Amino acid sequence: MTRTQVLEVIGSDRDEQALVDAIDFDRLPRHVAVIMDGNGRWAKSRFLPRLEGHRAGVESVRSTVETAARLGLEALTVYAFSTENWKRPTDEVSGLMGLLKLYIRRELKTLQTNNIRFGVVGGLDGLPKDVQDELRRGIAETAHLTGLQFSLALNYSGRSELTDVVRRIALEARAGTLDPTTIDEATIEKRLFTAHLPEPDLLIRTSGELRVSNFLLWQIAYAEIWVTDVLWPDFRRRHLLQAIADFQKRERRYGGITAAGSRA
Numbered sequence: 001m002t003r004t005q006v007l008e009v010i011g012s013d014r015d016e017q018a019l020v021d022a023i024d025f026d027r028l029p030r031h032v033a034v035i036m037d038g039n040g041r042w043a044k045s046r047f048l049p050r051l052e053g054h055r056a057g058v059e060s061v062r063s064t065v066e067t068a069a070r071l072g073l074e075a076l077t078v079y080a081f082s083t084e085n086w087k088r089p090t091d092e093v094s095g096l097m098g099l100l101k102l103y104i105r106r107e108l109k110t111l112q113t114n115n116i117r118f119g120v121v122g123g124l125d126g127l128p129k130d131v132q133d134e135l136r137r138g139i140a141e142t143a144h145l146t147g148l149q150f151s152l153a154l155n156y157s158g159r160s161e162l163t164d165v166v167r168r169i170a171l172e173a174r175a176g177t178l179d180p181t182t183i184d185e186a187t188i189e190k191r192l193f194t195a196h197l198p199e200p201d202l203l204i205r206t207s208g209e210l211r212v213s214n215f216l217l218w219q220i221a222y223a224e225i226w227v228t229d230v231l232w233p234d235f236r237r238r239h240l241l242q243a244i245a246d247f248q249k250r251e252r253r254y255g256g257i258t259a260a261g262s263r264a
């Protein structure tokens with residue numbers, strides 16, 4: 001997508017236009033990962049039940065996916081439910097699962113129209129059967145699409161992902177199908193949920209928390225972290241544009257001494 005096309009979509013909002021102008025389209029992050037946080041606080045500040053915060057957060061997901069696709073990003077991965085989130089009250093968990101189903105049902109057409117390939121990062125098998133069915137349908141019906149790779153991280157945690165990888169490698173070694181002396185970073189990377197994606201360049205966290213909460217631990221080794229106090233249900237296109245504009249001002253050194261240290 002060209003700058004003009006992006007501007008057409010953005011319309012007359014001057015602040016957003018200025019942000020688009022500030023973005024260098026040749027240096028976009030390839031993969032943006034987002035820890036969507038603050039739904040509960042958003043609801044609380046309005047004297048609403050927590051689930052209303054999650055419901056409002058769906059609109060932010062929609063807006064973020066649309067903007068990412070229009071900008072021409074390769075991948076967007078959003079943390080929607082961690083393995084630790086099972087600790088929450090059952091009505092909140094089932095409410096979240098219901099919203100997930102609804103999201104796929106309502107958005108599948110739009111994802112398809114926008115050439116977006118949908119995926120899940122995490123233990124899909126551990127989700128309720130009806131939710132799994134809906135997600136698998138979304139995955140199957142967008143599998144051939146070639147635009148933005150949009151993934152929901154669900155029933156995901158970085159430590160459990162890595163633990164699974166270690167277990168599988170050990171089993172392969174025991175079975176004699178893998179020579180342990182050949183294990184390198186690629187051996188691990190190939191077995192991650194994100195094996196098909198570039199590593200995240202930019203990690204966004206909303207609601208001001210300065211932690212990674214077990215998200216993509218291996219993958220974010222060199223991601224630029226951008227934290228905003230904005231609560232997830234208030235996150236909109238301009239925030240993503242701002243994050244990208246700020247990302248482009250960072251000097252990525254990868255342990256070297258110049259900004260040129262591109263590992264590509």
Ligand code: IPE
Binds near residue numbers: 037039041207
């Ligand atoms: C993020 O919002 C959504 C999920 C973790 C499912 P929270 O529900 O964590 O909102 P806060 O952190 O309580 O405000």
Ligand code: IPE
Binds near residue numbers: 036080211
């Ligand atoms: C992180 O948010 C997980 C998701 C966004 C799904 P949490 O609200 O669960 O994380 P903590 O508890 O603040 O670390």
Ligand code: MG
Binds near residue numbers: 037038039
């Ligand atoms: Mg939270």
